[in-house]
Amino acid sequence: MKKNIHDLIPGGAHTYSKGDDQFPSNAPTAISHGKGAYVWGIDGHKYLDCPMGLTSVSLGHAYEPVVDRVIEEIKRGANFQRPSYLEYEMAEKFLSLVPQHDMIKFAKNGSTVTTAAVKLARAYTNRDLVAFPHDHPFYSYDDWFIGSTPCNKGVPDAIKKLSVTYKADDLLSLKELFDKFPGQIACVISEPEKDNYLPENYLSDSIELAHKNGALYIVDEMITGFKTDFPGSISKYKVKPDMATWGKGIANGFAFCAMTGTKEVMELGGIRNIGQEKVFLTSTTHGAETSGMAACIATIDVFQANNVISHNHNIGNKLHTSAQQVINKRGLGKFISVTNTDWWPVFNFKDLQENTSSGMKTLVMQEMIERGVLFTGTFVPCYSHTEADIDFFIQAFTETLNIYEKALEDGIDKLLVGPIIKAVFRKYL
């Protein structure tokens, strides 16, 4: 008998966000392939894609200029014993987008670069503590971050104690943290913005506060990069953190991530300062595999030749304004909200008691999937999404609201066809 994927792969996937417990039971069990803004389940069903590969696919699935560039490059070889010529080209190209920074290091995963940035900050400051917002979802699968979540089995207490947290986008909370641990915090690492707008000058003020306290500031552009702006929020808000970390959308779904930073900090990971103590920064076999770099170069070329950001923001704007209209028309504003963030509209679903409800969210996902929309509660606009796709989404959403109203009246039990989705970061299975 054919084995279940869970017999072969713990969790049945390679991020917990793709797991069975994150989707209603009518979701495609696996994806066969994707093209543009659509994906096909292995049973042949076609879906409009909303999450776009955990936000990594900024242009569209199997986007030809990217695929062609990757094929061209991999025919010349994937990995070599000395740096490939592409590493220089890639470094120059990416750094030309980030004038705040002088040096760059590549990796295959976002966690690798966020962890590397934290390590470099510790080495630079000779301090141990790392600070990040407790109300942001994810920075790394490494111990310094996972130790701070309920899902911290396997992380030694000594490591957990080195992570300290504050409230996102709240300067006072960050200040209190610095006051509580004077001279001990090596760095603050934070996403620059989420699904809400930032208090004015928050980013520059928080960078200044960190510097005043002798700490470095790392902006994690993993999600915001190539989305809020090009290249990201640090250019949008014109700020200069000591380091920034990049991934997801920068290579249209291919495994290419990077950390950028000022020479003063990044050179610590170099080998030129003879006699200085060596800092073992990232050092990975596949960090500069040619396919990822080719994909990133091609993605940058498409962003530079076309106004991708403006297209994507127009799509996001149409989505959240149309969804809001439907919600208002039905008088469901108390129960459903959608952020007016053009780069990434995020929905929240509540029950009759007006509490955020994973049951209601599961029901919405189930009904959207039933109507051909792979929806997880957010919409990540990409260059392949069209206005017609948004109309298709809104049609499915409008029909789904009929079921939502029924669920508010009669409860969800008879409407859900399977179990309710669960939190990724939970203590027990």
Ligand SMILES: Cc1ncc(COP(=O)(O)O)c(C=O)c1O
């Ligand atoms: C803000 C942020 N930072 C870092 C990461 C880690 O990236 P990766 O999953 O590539 O290791 C993620 C992944 O979701 C993320 O959302």
